Amino acid sequence: MSREMFPGAHNTGHTSMDIHSIGEIGAKFDIAGRFLDGKLLTAGHINDTYVASYEVDGSVKKYVHQRINERVFRDPESLMVNMSRVLDHLTSRWEGAPAPRPLHLIRTRDGNVFCRDEAGGFWRTYSHIDGVVHKTATTASQAEAVAWAFGMFQRDLVDFPSPDLSETIPDFHDTPKRFAVFESACASDPQGRAAACKREIDFALARKSEVGVIQDLMLAELLPKRIVHNDAKIGNVVFDSGSDAPLAILDLDTVMTGSLLHDFGDLVRTMVCGAEEDEKLLELVSIRESYFEAVVRGYFSALRGMLSDAEKAHMVFSGKLISFELGLRFLTDYLLGDVYFKIDRPNHNLDRCRTQFRLVQSLEEHRAALDVVVARIDAEHTGRS
Numbered sequence: 001m002s003r004e005m006f007p008g009a010h011n012t013g014h015t016s017m018d019i020h021s022i023g024e025i026g027a028k029f030d031i032a033g034r035f036l037d038g039k040l041l042t043a044g045h046i047n048d049t050y051v052a053s054y055e056v057d058g059s060v061k062k063y064v065h066q067r068i069n070e071r072v073f074r075d076p077e078s079l080m081v082n083m084s085r086v087l088d089h090l091t092s093r094w095e096g097a098p099a100p101r102p103l104h105l106i107r108t109r110d111g112n113v114f115c116r117d118e119a120g121g122f123w124r125t126y127s128h129i130d131g132v133v134h135k136t137a138t139t140a141s142q143a144e145a146v147a148w149a150f151g152m153f154q155r156d157l158v159d160f161p162s163p164d165l166s167e168t169i170p171d172f173h174d175t176p177k178r179f180a181v182f183e184s185a186c187a188s189d190p191q192g193r194a195a196a197c198k199r200e201i202d203f204a205l206a207r208k209s210e211v212g213v214i215q216d217l218m219l220a221e222l223l224p225k226r227i228v229h230n231d232a233k234i235g236n237v238v239f240d241s242g243s244d245a246p247l248a249i250l251d252l253d254t255v256m257t258g259s260l261l262h263d264f265g266d267l268v269r270t271m272v273c274g275a276e277e278d279e280k281l282l283e284l285v286s287i288r289e290s291y292f293e294a295v296v297r298g299y300f301s302a303l304r305g306m307l308s309d310a311e312k313a314h315m316v317f318s319g320k321l322i323s324f325e326l327g328l329r330f331l332t333d334y335l336l337g338d339v340y341f342k343i344d345r346p347n348h349n350l351d352r353c354r355t356q357f358r359l360v361q362s363l364e365e366h367r368a369a370l371d372v373v374v375a376r377i378d379a380e381h382t383g384r385s
Contacts (some may be wrong), residue, residue: 151302
């Protein structure tokens with residue numbers, strides 16, 4: 001997850017731990033071997049993540065100890081029940097290569113999937129996967145591999161048993177609710193900023209009729225409910241350092257019941273445009289059709305025969321909606337005085353909003369061509385012409 005996605009994400013409420021303390025956490029889990037050392041990973045912005053090394057039978061084995069940020073995840077026990085159920089199911093489906101391997105949770109010495117430290121901190125541990133993580137997709141083949149990996153993730157969860165997973169972040173992709181909060185911010189205008197972003201406000205209001213499309217289809221049971229990752233991006237995939245093949249999917253904290261289109265839309269938003277999320281030069285914000293085709297191809301190759309007609313019909317739209325939803329959240333936060341997302345400069349949230357809205361425009365402008373891409377790849381997989 002990006003640091004901007006949740007309030008408090010850049011401030012977990014904890015200080016970093018010394019090596020001795022990391023060893024004490026490791027001792028609570030069922031790890032064979034002698035603790036050697038541990039280091040804090042600086043790449044994560046939500047949870048505190050440490051990679052620890054242990055000597056096991058003369059060789060070194062690594063584990064990941066992670067302290068959950070309870071400012072973001074208010075019910076970490078339910079989160080871990082979700083994660084454990086999902087990983088158990090994925091493990092039962094995994095048959096080795098080429099499918100991405102499930103993370104392997106390490107239980108505590110008394111059989112739980114988490115523990116509390118003396119200060120009340122909530123911890124989990126899983127085996128470390130050697131590989132590399134890319135920040136952005138630099139080739140279409142990388143984008144295809146990421147889409148394939150998330151498609152395989154969803155394919156293997158298609159028969160996930162009831163009951164539904166708990167909501168770790170309530171109303172996570174409730175776009176109509178996000179829009180209602182935006183309208184309230186416009187009406188109150190507590191910082192007197194509405195005049196400075198009238199163009200963006202008008203842009204959002206003009207698309208009000210579209211915000212409930214996916215939710216309405218799900219309520220009408222025209223879109224199937226599925227188990228979805230909710231943070232589908234290249235940064236949550238571990239690649240083999242030699243072949244650049246996907247090895248595993250990370251960050252299962254937001255895995256919940258929802259629409260597959262939420263994940264596909266995130267893949268489009270994060271990989272089809274090559275610009276940064278806060279790019280000021282809006283002429284640089286546009287879609288790369290070859291990357292879009294790669295994302296569709298990777299997704300279809302994993303989910304062959306499993307996508308419903310309604311899902312296929314709304315794939316291009318989902319990229320637009322997810323981009324719009326994030327842009328709307330940036331705009332709302334700008335209007336409210338930058339109280340939610342971390343900012344690094346004045347008008348940072350407004351810049352972010354403009355980037356996302358420009359991506360929405362680009363997807364609208366290319367809608368017909370992108371629909372043709374989806375139809376063509378669908379025909380390749382179904383044999384229809």
